[in-house]
Amino acid sequence: MQKHYDYIILGAGLSGYTMALRMARDAFFGNKSIAIIDADFNKGNDRTWCFWETEPDIFEEVVSYRWSKILVQNDTKATPIEIAPYLYKKIEGKDFYAFAKAELSQHSNITFIEAKVEDYQENGNEVKIQTSEGSLTAGKVLNSIYKPEILEQQNQKVVLQQHFVGWFIRTETPVFYPNVASYMDFNIPQNGNCRFMYVLPTSNKEALLEYTLFSKDLLPKAEYEEAIKSYLKNLGVSTYEITAREQGSIPMTTYDFTQHNTDNVLHIGTAGGWTKASTGYTFKHTVKKSKKLIEFLKSAKPFTVYSLKNRWTFYDAVLLEVLDKHNEKGAEIFTRMFKDGKANHIFRFLDEDSSYWDEFKVIWSAPKVIFIKAALRVLFRK
Known part of the structure; x- marks a missing residue:
């Protein structure tokens, strides 16, 4: 087994495979040695991902079903909402894994290593990774292995x-x-x-x-x-x-996972804060953030300057604050968002592609008093 790689990806899940596919399709990484380490490359149909989009993207080939309407209801009289030009799409885990592995297997510079990651340590310009099958090193590591204790040990973020x-x-x-x-x-x-x-x-x-x-x-x-x-x-x-x-x-949290990035280790997926904080949605955000991360890797900037913060981080923090203090209000909040029978501005808002007018419409639909109080708590907590 080769002992050193330019890049090692820890975890062959959504973010690990998505990053590997984007690297495989980009000529910049054509002469880079890349390893993917996972304890089990035969996960089967362990999950289902759904997302909305207006145009086919990187995983269109494995979409198993599409819906043209959605329903959001808090009573029995709700009417289905037409979401064109969006389609709501479903991908099954088994199809995703098979697709990713089949394409990546065609690239001679990409290696699959089935082993349990036990630990890793950064030493100067490389990272030493200890696995159940032995140790190896990498110049750069993309880590998707989520550690719940990181959130359990902090009390600053909801x-x-x-x-x-x-x-x-x-x-x-x-x-x-x-x-x-x-x-x-x-x-x-x-x-x-x-x-x-x-x-x-x-x-x-x-x-x-x-x-x-x-x-x-x-x-x-x-x-x-x-x-x-x-x-x-x-x-x-x-x-x-x-x-x-x-x-x-x-x-679901706005905790800044990027603070754990080091010179040579960058966290991705849920472990890197790629999950949409206010909803827990991960698929589309992984597709988008992985595309941006490819450009970041090519820029050769230090991993420590990689940032995910934007104005939607604040919006997420406010909604989480409301749900934390008034969890029983969730049904009212989400049904009010869709009360006018339209979804496109909400999809753009949740995709972090919204205009200020989109954001105004979403905010205006919310219960004013509890959201204003929540926003003030978030601002003064910073």
């Missing part, structure tokens, strides 16, 4: 979780609308939290249902599953087959 359990189900009778993604259905007991059902139908008898919360504390698994059962019962579904299951917990 930390919530987007946590969920999902069932892929097949019903005996038609019940779903295949062209409408139920983005946030708040027609479920809130129990003092921001709770909603996320429903992605792929036929009138098949869908992924995720019981999702934006809150601090996880629930016993049985509570998520009972909520899904209750939701199906309310839809009139009594007989169904669960074809697959998934669950997850994604940190």
Whole structure:
């Protein structure tokens, strides 16, 4: 096994593979030796990613389904929202991993190393990485291995979780609308939290249902599953087959992960703060941030000057502050955003591509008093 590489990527997940693909497609890195280290390159269908976009991007080839309408509701009378020119898209983990590995395997300068990363240390101009299969070194390291204890050991920034359990189900009778993604259905007991059902139908008898919360504390698994059962019962579904299951917990925080970057180690993905703080959405932000990071790497600037802060960081901090202090208001806040039956300005806002007019419309839709108080707390905490 080769012992030294120009770049080593720790973790073959969304951000690790996306960075590797962008490097493989850029001639600048054609003569650079690149290794990807992961404990398991056969993850299977361990997750589902969804995102909106107006034009095909780097992973269009593995998009498995598209929706032209979304539904956000806090009552039973909501009307599906047409989202053109956007489409809401779904990618399954197994397709993503297979696509990435197949393309990267065609590049002789890219090596896959299946091993558990045990530790790494920076020594001068290189990084020594200790793995379960031995040690190796790199000039630069892109680390996507997230350490929850980093957030657990700080108290300066609000930390919530987007946590969920999902069932892929097949019903005996038609019940779903295949062209409408139920983005946030708040027609479920809130129990003092921001709770909603996320429903992605792929036929009138098949869908992924995720019981999702934006809150601090996880629930016993049985509570998520009972909520899904209750939701199906309310839809009139009594007989169904669960074809697959998934669950997850994604940190929502404006904590500055870039402060842990060093001269030769840069954190990416959730470990680097690439998750959208106010929603927990990661896929589209990884696609965008990876593209910018490629240009940053080519500039040869020190990793310590890499920054993600922008005006949307403040907006995220304010919304997190509101959800932290008034978690029960989540349903009202998010349904008010979509109350005029339009989504495009909200998508641009969440993508951090919004104009000031877009931002004004989003802010104007929010409950004024609690948001002003939250904004003041965020400002004075800085």
